[in-house]
Amino acid sequence: MSHALFINDVASTETAERTFVEVAEVWVPEGDRLVWSSGNYGALEAFQSASEKQSFAKGEGLPGKAWSETRPVVLKGFDGSYFLRTDAARAAGLTSAVAVPIFAGAKLKAVLVVLCADDEVRTGAIEVWSEENGLLMLDDGYYGAAKQFEWVSKHTHFPRGQGLPGGVWAASAPMLMRDLGAGYRFIRAESAGQAGLTTGLGLPIAVPGGKTFVMTLLSARGTPIARRFELWKARGAGPDGAKDALLTDGICQRDGPLWDDEKEKTVDAWQGPIGQVLGSGIPLVKHDTAAPSAGYPAMVALPLYRDTAVSHVVAWYY
Template structure:
C-alpha cells in the first residue's frame, strides 16, 4: 500500500476510455467515459467494427496491442469526429481468454506541450523485452530513452511483469532503483508505473505499461486485485493485493482484508462478466472518485487479477 500526498492535476493524460465487445462477427460499444466530448461519444456509440476494421477491429484481427499516433490518412474510422474533439492518438488493447476475444479497450489522448505520461507496448524478442510502440505526450526525452532500452526477464517494470506473468505497480519512478529509466522518468515528472501482462493467442508475449505524472495523471488511484489469492475456483472472489493513491488516507484496513465477490460492486462486476468496464458518475465508486476503469487479467483462460484505476 502507498499513499502519495495530493497534488492538483491540470489535465488528464487520457481523454477517452472505451470498451468494445464481440457481438457475432462485429465489435459493439459496451462502456466508456468521454468526459465533456459528447459529440464524439454519440458518434462512437453508433459504431461497430468487423474483424480488421477500424482500430478496435485491427487489434482483434492482429491479436496484439496497437498504437495509432496519427488519425489522418489512417484506418481510424472516426477521424473527423476525433479531430473535432481535439483527439490525436489512440491505443487499442485486446483482452483474450485463451483464444476467445473478450473485449478491446481503446484509450484516446490529445497531444499538447504540457501533458506528460506514457502508454507503452513491450514485446518479447530474442529473450528481451523490446519497445514495440508507445505514446508519451510531451515526454520526448523519455520516449527516446525508452526506444533505446531493453529489459531481460525480471528486470525493470516490463521485465518484472514478464517474469511474474502478473500485473505490477511501481512507485517513485524518478528515484526508485528498480525502475531502470529512473533518471529520465524524474526529468519527465513521471511518478507511478502500472504494468499489465497482455495475453494473446500463440506464443507472443506483450506487456502494457501505463506511466503516470502528477500534473497530468493517467489516474489518481491504482488497485491490483488478486483473484487466485482468494482461494476459490472460477475467480468468484478477489482480494486487494496492492494499490497506490494520491489522496490522504489508507487504501485498506490492515486488520480486515479487502475482498469482493463476483457481481459485488464494479470490481465484482468484472469478475462476474469477465469483460472490462468503464464507470463514470457511479455512486458505487470507491472514495468518491468520478470515474474508473477495471480490467480483467487472464491466465490459462481464467481471470487471475483485476486491475483498476480511478480518476
C-alpha cells in the same frame, strides 16, 4: 503475497484538472462485429454519440485491428489511417489512441481503447513491450510531451525480472511502482524524473499463440493517467469463474497505500464494479459523478487472464 513494488509509502496530495487520457471505451464481440459496451468521454458528447453508433468488423478500425492482429496496437495519428472516426476525433481534439485486446485463451472477450490529446503540457506514457530473443523491446508507445523519455525508452531493453516490464514478465502478474524518478528498481529513473513521471502500472497482456506482451502505464504528477490504482487477485476459481478477489496492492493520491497485511480487503464476484468485472470477465469503464467509485467520478476496471480464467482485476480511478 502481492507482486507489486512500492518505492515509498508517501502519498502525493497534488491534484490535477487535466489527465493524460481523454477517453476510455470498451468494445465487445457481438456476432462477427465489435459493438460499444461502456465508455467515459467527459465533455466530448459529440464523439461519444458517434462512437456509440459505431461497430467494427474484424480488422476494421482500431478495435478491429487489435482483434485481428491479436496484440495491443498504438496509433499516434489518425489522418490518413485506418481509424474510422477521424473527423469526430479531430473535432474533439483527440490525436492518438491505444487498443488492448482482452483474450480468454483464444476467445476475444473485449477490446479496451484509450484516446489521448496532444499538447505541450500533457506528459505520461502508454507503452507496449514485446519479447524478442529473450529480451523485452519497445514495440510502440505514446508519450505526449515526454519526448526525451520516449527516446530513452526506444533505446532500452529488459531481460526477464528487470525493471517494471521485466518484473511483470517474470511474475506473469500486474505490478505497481512508485516514485519512478527516484526508484533504483526503475531502470529509466533519471529520465522519468525529468519528465515528472511518478507512478507506473505494468500489465501482462495474454494473447493467443503465447507471444509475450507487457503494457505499462506511466503516470505524471501534472497530467496523471489516474489518481488511484488498485490490484485485485482472483481467488477460488471454478467452472463459474472466480469466487472473490483480494486487494493485493494499491495507491491513491488522497488515501496513500491501500493494502493492509493485517486486514484483508475482498470483493465477491458481481459485487460492485470490481466484482462485475471479476464475474463477467469483461472490462468496464464507469463514469458517474452522482455515485463516484472510491470518491472519483470515473474508473476503468480491466480483467487480466491466465489461459481461460481471470487471474487479476486492475482498476484505475480519475
